[in-house]
Amino acid sequence: MTVRQIVAAVVAVALLTLGLLALRWPVYLPDFDPWGVQIKCGSGFSADLVQATFAGKADQCQHALAMRRGWAIPVAALAWTIVIVLVAPLLRPQETTAAR
Template sequence: MGGALTTRRLLAMIAAGLVLLIGVLTMWQPVYLSEFDNYGLQISCGSGFFADLSHAEIVDGGPGPSTDACQSALLIRRVWAIPTMVLGAAVLLTLALRGTRVVSPQSRN
């Protein structure tokens, strides 16, 4: 039963795929600070994939506390989202690429 696609293995692959998807979607979502600029807009920092510190630099008038806060928020997002993606991908690939074992009738005894 080594390589057969059993219900348990299929469910594990679906779960691993969902973990991977959660990591990717989390990295894709924008990162905002809890602070607002002078116009009432929440300060945007970009996404987990691409940092965009321009809004924070405009608020600070150059590199400053909002820029540092954005970098910290992006780091926190990446610290947990990247391992989530890696774990999901690793488990999914391991389950998908697991080889089949050939069991001869003589070896069952």
């Protein structure tokens, strides 16, 4: 692998990690429910709209989740594609030259 490919692989792994962590981190609204607790919407992987529904903010939570997924999924997908493109040539069997 060349230095350029190694740098691309490191950047791709960092972006993949960022995208997956962004999907894992909880999504909160800047609003609070009647008891003063910040409204949690769930994460990029799953929605948890119980608190938001009770506070009347379910639509805002769905929008916040869509925004998180809207950038985190493409970042992770692009990074995964770069990793595959860089690793695929390494998995091909090497041609050997037979001595004649």
